[in-house]
Every structure is written in C-alpha cells, then in structure tokens.
Amino acid sequence: MKEKVVLAYSGGLDTTAIIPWLKENFDYEVICVCVDCGQEEELDGLEERAKACGASKLYIENVIDEFCDEYVVPCVQANAVYENKYLLGTSMARPLIAKKLVEIARKEGATAICHGATGKGNDQIRFELGIKALAPDIRIIAAWRNDKWTMDSRESEIEYCKAHGIHLPFSADSSYSRDRNIWHISHEGLELENPANEPNYEHLLVLGVTPEKAPEEGEYVTMTFEKGVPVSVNGKAMKVSDIIRTLNEMGGRHGIGIIDIVENRVVGMKSRGVYETPGGTILMEAHQQLEELILDRDTYALKKEMGSRFASLVYEGKWFTPLRLAEQAFIEETQKYVTGEVKFRLYKGNIIKAGTTSPYSLYNESIASFTTGDLYDHHDAEGFINLFGLSCKVRAMKMQEQGENLF
Structure with a gap:
C-alpha cells in the first residue's frame, strides 16, 4: 500500500503541478485538502480538477465561521495591524489551514503534508510552524524548496502539466498573484513588483471601487458590540461572518x-502588495472607537503596544505558541466591558465618526466639560502640575546654579 501525502490544495497552477510531481517523485497517494475560508468562486470545479490531475480524493473543509470567530475576532479585539497598515488577512487564515491539514492527515493516516508556498514568502513559515506545533511527527514537503522540484516559472509549470496530460486554463502571463478569503483579498505581481508604478486599480480591484468612483452620498452605519465581539449591523443581529459579509458590501x-x-x-526582503479589506477596515475602526471610550488610560496604552506585538506574532506564523495564548488572555481581559453602539458614516474611502455610546463609558461630561463640574476643581491642577513637573524644575535649578544652558 502506498504512503499518503496530504496536499494543501487551492486549485491554482502551483498546486495543480504538484499533484503529478508528488506521484512521480515520491510515489505517494495524493489527498488534496482545500480549506474554505471564504474564497467564493475560486472553489468552483476543484474536485474535478484535482482528480483529473491524479489526486485520489479532495476534501473541501468549510471553516468560515471558525475562521471568523476564533481567528478574526481575537485579532480585531487586539486591534492587530502589521506595520500600521496590513490587517493580516492572509496571516490569520494560515494557522487554521495548517490545523485542518493535520486533522485530515491524522484521519487518512498520511505520513506527510505538502504545501506549494514559495521559498521567498511568509506562508511557508506559517504553514510549517503550525504543522510542527500540532504534528511534529509528520513530514513536511515544501515543493518549491525540494531538490526534485525543477520548475522555476509559470511557463515551466504549464509545460510540466501538459507533458503529464493535464490541460488546464492557466496562462503564463495571466494576472496578479492573489489570496482571498472572507476578510480580504491581496494582490501581488505585474506592475506592483516595481514600487515606482501606480497600481492599475481599473483592473486590480475585486471587492470594491476607488474612492473617486464611490457614491456622492455617504451612508450611515450603526454597529453594536458585546464584550468586544460585533453582534449587529443597523439593528440586525448577525453572526460574525455575516457581519463581515455585510460590511464588505458596504465598504466596497x-x-x-x-x-x-x-x-x-x-524572511528579510521587502514586498509590495495591494490589499482590499473593506469590511475588516470598518470593523477594526468601529471597535477602536468603542475602546477609546471605555478603556482607562494605562490599559489603553499597554493594549496598543500589545496589539502591535500580537500583529507581529500572527504575521510570523506563531499562532500555536504559549506567547499567543498569553497575549490573547490579556486582550480578552480588556474586552469584558467593551460593549456599546458605534455610529459612523462611510464616504469616499473615509469612516467618519457619528456618535459612540456605552453603558461602561468612562467619559464624564461633568468632568470633561469646560464649565466647572462637581467632580473637578480647576485649582486642583496647580498642585498636580507642581508635583508632576518637580523633577524638571529641580534639574533646571541645578543647571542654572552651574551656569549651564539646558537646551
């Protein structure tokens, strides 16, 4: 009986070529696994394609709700944004995909798991760290890093497939390299490979339009959260995945x-990409608007720092680590009172505040008002400033005594 290998299968050119390559070079029975995180029409015709290429079977695992509830929500609660821009759309999905690959490998008694991530990208790290953490005994085959892999371009992969009787609708110069799920879609390649080029948004965008082509009238949206989890849009209660779908449509x-x-x-290199995350951008902004009303100053400051650390951890594929669990435990503690309603207006690429309320709001009008309230006496500030600035004053006195200029 042949040994089995589980292949992370998308149906794209790389994983299509990998099926006959695995059979030819390792004599494995190839079992394909496509983990559905919301790829939409990309899943059409996958089973026929996989079997036509030599796979014995294809699993399509729908994990959209698990992805949204167990991976997206913690990142939203953390306000996890990599390098101040990237909302981790691909990064969040990879550990869940690795988890499902391991589950199917165990179910099928497979001895190896194969992926088609290149040796230059982040995904090889994310997949392999996940597999190592969950199944250290299972062999990992990274096709693009394997000595038996001789293909180095889309053209050579297409020729390899043709030589093995596989004729599929892929062209060598076709389009951008994309990754899509319910949270986002990424675009790399073509004119984007040169940072000097402006993106060709006319052909690039999938989920929305440029701000210039957005309606002239804005749209008001109201969202509610309970303990940091979004629960409704415009008064309609929904599960998280449907909230993201609704916001994607509005935001796009x-x-x-x-x-x-x-x-x-x-891996050390810089890469250029364009990301579309319409619903995720709205959801993150709404959550932040609520948090700034509720969290105290010290917690808010530390949480901002922790959010950046959490984003880097997810980006680097370290989901299945004690550090992620510890950081998430801190974040979850901060969410106990992040409950309330956020209203905003969408207008030509902008999310404009239109009012935030919460039963746990720390904003006290009696204190914050320019008029004197019962809880705050303006004269109290004098003693505070004297103490708060004491070290500055003492140092200035000493420098003056020595005849030194401070600045």
Whole structure:
C-alpha cells in the first residue's frame, strides 16, 4: 500500500503541478485538502480538477465561521495591524489551514503534508510552524524548496502539466498573484513588483471601487458590540461572518479599505502588495472607537503596544505558541466591558465618526466639560502640575546654579 501525502490544495497552477510531481517523485497517494475560508468562486470545479490531475480524493473543509470567530475576532479585539497598515488577512487564515491539514492527515493516516508556498514568502513559515506545533511527527514537503522540484516559472509549470496530460486554463502571463478569503483579498505581481508604478486599480480591484468612483452620498452605519465581539449591523443581529459579509458590501461600495504597502517579510526582503479589506477596515475602526471610550488610560496604552506585538506574532506564523495564548488572555481581559453602539458614516474611502455610546463609558461630561463640574476643581491642577513637573524644575535649578544652558 502506498504512503499518503496530504496536499494543501487551492486549485491554482502551483498546486495543480504538484499533484503529478508528488506521484512521480515520491510515489505517494495524493489527498488534496482545500480549506474554505471564504474564497467564493475560486472553489468552483476543484474536485474535478484535482482528480483529473491524479489526486485520489479532495476534501473541501468549510471553516468560515471558525475562521471568523476564533481567528478574526481575537485579532480585531487586539486591534492587530502589521506595520500600521496590513490587517493580516492572509496571516490569520494560515494557522487554521495548517490545523485542518493535520486533522485530515491524522484521519487518512498520511505520513506527510505538502504545501506549494514559495521559498521567498511568509506562508511557508506559517504553514510549517503550525504543522510542527500540532504534528511534529509528520513530514513536511515544501515543493518549491525540494531538490526534485525543477520548475522555476509559470511557463515551466504549464509545460510540466501538459507533458503529464493535464490541460488546464492557466496562462503564463495571466494576472496578479492573489489570496482571498472572507476578510480580504491581496494582490501581488505585474506592475506592483516595481514600487515606482501606480497600481492599475481599473483592473486590480475585486471587492470594491476607488474612492473617486464611490457614491456622492455617504451612508450611515450603526454597529453594536458585546464584550468586544460585533453582534449587529443597523439593528440586525448577525453572526460574525455575516457581519463581515455585510460590511464588505458596504465598504466596497464606498471605496473603504484599499491599501498599497511595501511590507517587511519574515524572511528579510521587502514586498509590495495591494490589499482590499473593506469590511475588516470598518470593523477594526468601529471597535477602536468603542475602546477609546471605555478603556482607562494605562490599559489603553499597554493594549496598543500589545496589539502591535500580537500583529507581529500572527504575521510570523506563531499562532500555536504559549506567547499567543498569553497575549490573547490579556486582550480578552480588556474586552469584558467593551460593549456599546458605534455610529459612523462611510464616504469616499473615509469612516467618519457619528456618535459612540456605552453603558461602561468612562467619559464624564461633568468632568470633561469646560464649565466647572462637581467632580473637578480647576485649582486642583496647580498642585498636580507642581508635583508632576518637580523633577524638571529641580534639574533646571541645578543647571542654572552651574551656569549651564539646558537646551
């Protein structure tokens, strides 16, 4: 009986070529696994394609709700944004995909798991760290890093497939390299490979339009959260995945969430990409608007720092680590009272505040008002400033005594 290998399968050119390559070079029975995180029409015809290429079977695992509830929500609660721009759309999905690959490998008794991530990208790290953490005994085959892999371009992959009787609708110069799920879609390649080039948004965008093409009239949106979790849009209660779908439609219509970034990959190189995250951008902004009303100053400051650390951890593929669990435990503690309603207006790429309320709001009008309230006496500030600035004054006195100029 042949040994089995589980292949992370998208149906794209790389993983299509990998099926006959695995059979030819390792004599494995190839079991394909496509983890559905919301790829939409990309899943059409996958089973026929996989079997036509020589796979014995294809699993399509729908994990959209698990992805949204267990991976997206913690990142939203953390306000996790990599390098101030990237909302981690691809990064969040990879550990869940690795988890499902391991589950199917265990179910099938497979001895190896194969992926088609290149040796230059982040995904090889994310997949392999996940597999190592969950199944250290299973062999990992990274096709693009394997000595038996001789293909180095789309042209050579297409020729390899043709030589093995596989004729599929892929062209060598076709389009951008994309990754899509319910949270976002990324675009790399073509004119984007040169940072001096402006993106060709006319052909590039999938989820929305540029702000210039958005409606002239804005759209008001109201969202509610309970303990940091979004629960409704415009008064309609929904599960998280449906909230994201609804916000994607709204945000895309108004040109929200398009970023062009040159990011620092884990492997050390810089890469340029355009990301569309319309619903995610709205959701993150709404959550932040609520938090700034509720969290005290010290917690808010530390949480901002922790959010940046959490984003880097997710970006680097370290989801299945004690550090992620510890950081998430802190974040979850901060969310106990992040409950309330956020209203905003979407207009030509902008998310404009229109009012935030919460039963746990720390904003006290009696204190914050310019008129004197019962809880704050303006004269109290004098003693505070004297103490707060004492070290500055003492040092200035000493420098003056020595005849030194401070600045």
